[in-house]
Amino acid sequence: xxxxDKSAATxxxxxxxxxxxxxxxxxxxxxxxxxxxxxxxxMKRNSILDAAARTFCRDGFTGASIDLIAAEAGVSRQTIYNxxxxxxxxxGAVVDDIMGRMNAILYDxxxxxxxxxDNLEDDLTLFAARLxxxxxxxxxxxxxxxxxxxxxxxxxxxxxxxxxxGPAKVWSAIAARLARLAHGGALDIGDPDLAARQFLALVxxxxxxxxxxxxxxxxxEIEDSARNGVRTFLRAFARSSAKADAPASSDVALS
Amino acid sequence: xxxxDKSAATxxxxxxxxxxxxxxxxxxxxxxxxxxxxxxxxMKRNSILDAAARTFCRDGFTGASIDLIAAEAGVSRQTIYNxxxxxxxxxGAVVDDIMGRMNAILYDxxxxxxxxxDNLEDDLTLFAARLxxxxxxxxxxxxxxxxxxxxxxxxxxxxxxxxxxGPAKVWSAIAARLARLAHGGALDIGDPDLAARQFLALVxxxxxxxxxxxxxxxxxEIEDSARNGVRTFLRAFARSSAKADAPASSDVALS
DNA sequence: GACGATTTAGACAATACTGTCTAATTTGAC
DNA sequence: GTCAAATTAGACAGTATTGTCTAAATCGTC
Numbered sequence: 001x002x003x004x005d006k007s008a009a010t011x012x013x014x015x016x017x018x019x020x021x022x023x024x025x026x027x028x029x030x031x032x033x034x035x036x037x038x039x040x041x042x043m044k045r046n047s048i049l050d051a052a053a054r055t056f057c058r059d060g061f062t063g064a065s066i067d068l069i070a071a072e073a074g075v076s077r078q079t080i081y082n083x084x085x086x087x088x089x090x091x092g093a094v095v096d097d098i099m100g101r102m103n104a105i106l107y108d109x110x111x112x113x114x115x116x117x118d119n120l121e122d123d124l125t126l127f128a129a130r131l132x133x134x135x136x137x138x139x140x141x142x143x144x145x146x147x148x149x150x151x152x153x154x155x156x157x158x159x160x161x162x163x164x165x166g167p168a169k170v171w172s173a174i175a176a177r178l179a180r181l182a183h184g185g186a187l188d189i190g191d192p193d194l195a196a197r198q199f200l201a202l203v204x205x206x207x208x209x210x211x212x213x214x215x216x217x218x219x220x221e222i223e224d225s226a227r228n229g230v231r232t233f234l235r236a237f238a239r240s241s242a243k244a245d246a247p248a249s250s251d252v253a254l255s
Numbered sequence: 256x257x258x259x260d261k262s263a264a265t266x267x268x269x270x271x272x273x274x275x276x277x278x279x280x281x282x283x284x285x286x287x288x289x290x291x292x293x294x295x296x297x298m299k300r301n302s303i304l305d306a307a308a309r310t311f312c313r314d315g316f317t318g319a320s321i322d323l324i325a326a327e328a329g330v331s332r333q334t335i336y337n338x339x340x341x342x343x344x345x346x347g348a349v350v351d352d353i354m355g356r357m358n359a360i361l362y363d364x365x366x367x368x369x370x371x372x373d374n375l376e377d378d379l380t381l382f383a384a385r386l387x388x389x390x391x392x393x394x395x396x397x398x399x400x401x402x403x404x405x406x407x408x409x410x411x412x413x414x415x416x417x418x419x420x421g422p423a424k425v426w427s428a429i430a431a432r433l434a435r436l437a438h439g440g441a442l443d444i445g446d447p448d449l450a451a452r453q454f455l456a457l458v459x460x461x462x463x464x465x466x467x468x469x470x471x472x473x474x475x476e477i478e479d480s481a482r483n484g485v486r487t488f489l490r491a492f493a494r495s496s497a498k499a500d501a502p503a504s505s506d507v508a509l510s
Numbered sequence: 511g512a513c514g515a516t517t518t519a520g521a522c523a524a525t526a527c528t529g530t531c532t533a534a535t536t537t538g539a540c
Numbered sequence: 541g542t543c544a545a546a547t548t549a550g551a552c553a554g555t556a557t558t559g560t561c562t563a564a565a566t567c568g569t570c
Contacts, residue, residue, distance in 0.1 A: 201460035235491035
């Protein structure tokens with residue numbers, strides 16, 4: 001193996017487990033190691049997946065050359081062909097890997113949706129900020145958005161899988177939880193699915209074109225956008241008893 | 256010139272002027288014809304720009320080959336190199352062309368923002384639907400989003416130009432108009448910029464991942480999303496006198 | 511119809527990428 | 541230390557692309 005730095009390889013992939021979710025990393029079954037984790041073989045496999053993800057994300061499927069991925073992974077080209085039959089298989093493995101990781105994170109976050117709260121604004125804001133930081137605006141989220149946008153037409157299976165596991169799942173999960181809040185009397189919601197879509201839209205209002213613009217918002221910006229979005233959401237949907245304490249003029253200023 | 260059909264070439268670009276805006280097409284100065292419009296040379300130039308836009312959008316900059324563009328435009332490769340020095344110049348011309356067209360459309364639509372209205376919901380809905388149909392969800396909008404997402408990092412100038420002429424311009428223009436409505440007493444808005452972002456987010460709530468998913472919504476879906484978004488926006492920001500007539504349960508059902 | 515400008519098809523060199531193969535080297539388990 | 545498995549560097553054929561060049565064909569205008 002070359003002497004290229006290995007710090008880059010670990011920057012993209014969390015070392016072993018979820019940062020603070022407490023749940024183990026869930027491999028996606030396709031691209032993962034069958035040998036003992038921690039072995040050189042496994043590290044090379046991860047290193048390849050990392051470099052491939054970075055390169056595919058940066059240059060697109062066509063623009064990312066195997067040679068470049070190999071160099072970035074600090075691995076010889078032949079090793080890549082050794083692990084993955086061809087470029088398409090490597091691409092599929094990268095997508096599966098990231099989807100599996102994001103799916104696990106999604107369930108972690110959904111478990112923190114406030115059930116009954118005496119401070120709905122704060123709790124919903126925390127939830128929305130978590131969603132933004134760990135799922136939508138991080139590197140994996142950016143990767144999937146870019147790749148599916150760029151290569152979705154060429155790989156309908158990828159597009160279909162993502163649609164089922166991505167937005168649809170988030171939407172319906174949040175819709176169910178909002179409906180429960182409404183049933184409990186905290187919200188006045190007609191169509192929970194619509195409310196879920198609008199909740200997500202509001203909470204990410206400041207990043208609408210951020211994915212497109214290619215620039216990641218800071219944690220502070222995510223928190224501010226979440227706070228502002230939740231405030232407006234509650235102005236529209238909170239039951240009147242709880243509405244009084246959310247004046248329009250107290251929005252968090254955006255840098 | 257080949258016998259490839261010319262109907263495809265005109266599908267992407269409006270024949271001569273804006274469909275119904277009444278304002279002439281504004282060429283972007285770079286890629287347009289200096290010869291008499293309607294001449295064969297001009298038609299070839301437009302045909303090339305159209306084919307290039309379609310191909311760049313479908314395959315990305317790297318994936319789009321000059322040969323493919325030439326074939327799709329029904330033109331020989333040499334003709335392309337004759338009009339545009341190299342692939343990068345062609346790409347720049349396509350982007351400039353589309354940006355100029357979208358800019359003109361944007362000003363057309365902004366002129367229809369309701370000043371004083373006795374039916375704010377309907378008027379804002381019409382405005383939002385126009386924005387969606389003619390600017391965000393049409394072919395040009397999709398093109399710019401895709402291209403900037405895919406190639407933005409490689410062409411910072413493109414990214415910067417789009418940021419200035421695109422979202423920033425829409426945001427601030429709508430913010431100013433919302434502020435005027437608030438000043439007139441129709442709305443209760445703290446931060447007009449934030450309100451503008453949230454307005455756009457709500458109105459496009461159902462298409463958050465549509466650009467990513469690569470599928471264009473139908474006109475009906477755009478109208479429904481606009482209606483639902485405006486309803487929620489007014490639930491949150493309309494002055495209380497006008498709020499009563501927007502119950503949560505009357506949302507437009509989404510197919 | 512004539513003539514200059516434009517377009518066309520094709521050849522061409524230079525470059526890049528994919529995927530295969532091989533022989534030498536390194537790694538890892540015992 | 542040994543030995544099998546994994547990895548490496550590099551060569552290689554096949555293919556594709558870019559951008560240039562040229563001679564023939566076509567177009568537009570007078």
